[in-house]
Amino acid sequence: MTNYELIMKLALERGFYFPSCEIYGDAQAGFWEYGPRGVSMKNKFIELWRRELVRRDGMLEIDGSQVMSKSVFVASGHIGNFTDPIIKCTKCNSTFRADRYISEKTGENVPERMPDEEIDQLIKKHELKCQNCKGDFGNVSRFNMMFRVGIGPAAEEAYLRPETCQTIFVDFARVFKTMRGKLPLGIAQIGKSFRNEIAPRQSLLRLREFYQAEIEVFCNPNKLDDLPRFEEVKNTVLNISDESSTVNQVTAEEAIQKGILPNKLVAYYLALLNEFYSKTGIDMKRTRFRRLSDEDKAFYASIAFDFEVETSIGWLELVACNYRSDYDLKGHSATSKQNLEVIDPSDQTKVLPHIFELSMGIDRSLYTILEHCYFQDFEHENRLVLKLKPYLAPILVGVLPLMTKDGLAAKAEGIYADLKQDYDTFLDESGSIGRRYRRLEEIGTPFAVTIDKTTMEDDTVTVRDRDSMQQKRIQISQLNNFLQGALKDS
């Protein structure tokens, strides 16, 4: 079994995630549910993101609508740029990109935005047939990766957002004003995005409905190297690969000096992101920031780095880091006829901010954490351990009476009742103690508190460490301190 399959199995068996609508035969691919363990882990991941990025940098978090009006996507370019002309064979249903198919077969230059009627005429003129079955083509249709929704009785045209950041752009002016914004200003958002992928695959890695954690940093393009807080991260070591995939291991400061990174602002946020991921338990030796070539970049990006991680199924993109310049605010300003310029309080000049974004895929990040933390301990009956950081573990501590008689169960219930107010705690009284330890390890629970006969005499319990399997005895009254400490220093 590959590691991907092992994680999939664990996810299904232990309630991390599973297919959506699975009791129905017509359930569509690309939709997945988080089960109880997955939700707990996701919430903790998000809390870490808030701690290490949002609060650390003083960003502002918003929570916007998933349905957005058509104009938003006219302005963003998603409607104009991202409807591909499609032709379908009427006989065998094979589907082709019309523009590419025609230019490939005839050598004619077919721009993507050529009107449908002209494309239809070209097909007639050259008498093009399906290359698979020689069948006739139907008329050109348009495939857009966005989900269209009809609002109200008249079904007014609107769309599910294909990226959460559009909300941030359209809300920028109000947030900046009402929150007394100063440049550079990070605005952050966690939420769902929707893309009608042609072929969603590999569970959490390619979804039609997925979570993003996006940070849009609004900055003054004339002051990209004017950033005092860069000092905090100048020695952070980054793995950066250039377009030839050579990886340079450099500090943030060196990266600027060597011209690998363009300015302090970009370097600062890449370093913050690096520090965030180093706290998730992902093996940072298997990560890189990959600079994208002009062909690979998104249409709105002028400089782009993908933060990638090596997994059992290859390098996986977790975060897209794009310098979007003024593309978005300019577009929204033009379409909405609103002036989105702001005064940079530092020098009282008027500026249309540029944007640098960190667009994170939460689902992919969670998968990667599971895979990098997955550990089979061959020295102990192949026990399966998820070595999750305590602050990401779905359950922090298990409470286990060694046996149920002699009042141990009642004692355990008391401790459980106390701990569960502050921590994700799991009480398990049935089965052998070894089996109960194993079950907790499988879902990454870092600690197990065991109540034994000594507990009844002196109010001490043993605390077992998941990774070392070592136990130490502490006072019940010290449990709270112990767990607090464990959450902090790991």
Place this chain on the structure above:
RNA sequence: GCGACGGUCGUCCAGUUUGGUCUAGGACAUCAGAUUGCCAAUCUGGUAACCCGGGUUCAAAUCCCGGCUGUCGCACCA
């Protein structure tokens, strides 16, 4: 979306070739009880599945058709 190959308890697999003996079997997991009392022990008992919809047939897990879905390849991937 195309092509190839698949879809059976929570998980993995047997059964499909040659329709009937399948009231669908096993392992692990899970639940209850007994026993033990610090690392997957043992015993007993239980829960639990033929992807969905049609068709052929006296009879379908098994054959046929359609759909959905999974893996892989191609294409796609703001």
